[in-house]
Amino acid sequence: MLDELINSLSEEKGAELASLGIPADKTGDVLNLAKSDLMDQFKSGAANDNLGDLLSLFNGKQDIASSPMVQNMIGSYAAQLAPKLGISPSVAQSAATMILPSLLAKLNDATPADGLSQDNLTELIGGAGGIGDMLGKVKGMFS
Numbered sequence: 314m315l316d317e318l319i320n321s322l323s324e325e326k327g328a329e330l331a332s333l334g335i336p337a338d339k340t341g342d343v344l345n346l347a348k349s350d351l352m353d354q355f356k357s358g359a360a361n362d363n364l365g366d367l368l369s370l371f372n373g374k375q376d377i378a379s380s381p382m383v384q385n386m387i388g389s390y391a392a393q394l395a396p397k398l399g400i401s402p403s404v405a406q407s408a409a410t411m412i413l414p415s416l417l418a419k420l421n422d423a424t425p426a427d428g429l430s431q432d433n434l435t436e437l438i439g440g441a442g443g444i445g446d447m448l449g450k451v452k453g454m455f456s
Contacts, residue, residue: 315351318419319344322412329411333404342398347412350390370417377417387413 327340335343355367366382377383387409395405 315348315420318416318423319348321419322347322415326412326415330408333407333411335398335400335404335408339398343394343408343412346394346397347390347409347416350386350393351413351416354386354389371421377421378414383414383417 323340323344326344327337330340330343331337370377370380370382387406390413391402391405391409394400394409395402398405400408
């Protein structure tokens with residue numbers, strides 16, 4: 314599902330990224346790094362027992378744009394984006410501020426009407442394997 318959301322963002326945000334001076338042929342790189350960074354953030358949240366904070370982003374308990382967790386994610390993403398694409402830190406920050414909240418909002422829109430559970434989060438970010446298995450193991454520790 315995350316790949317589908319990334320693909321839809323490519324279509325929606327390509328022109329906006331170009332307006333920041335990021336070439337069209339780098340849009341995929343920008344979005345793939347967003348996906349990778351988001352997965353790393355989710356892994357970190359699972360490893361540090363912050364699943365509740367992650368889930369609160371998708372259950373309407375926190376505004377995505379103003380969440381301190383999201384602001385930290387944006388900073389991390391921008392710090393990786395600048396050197397990997399050879400763009401200025403300010404352009405990277407603008408791109409990160411545009412892309413990451415949009416991706417999280419799309420994830421939020423994909424959540425069930427009754428809220429997101431740990432099982433739903435696992436499914437949304439990849440199901441079996443990788444982060445999905447890690448979240449399943451963490452969940453199993455508390456069942």
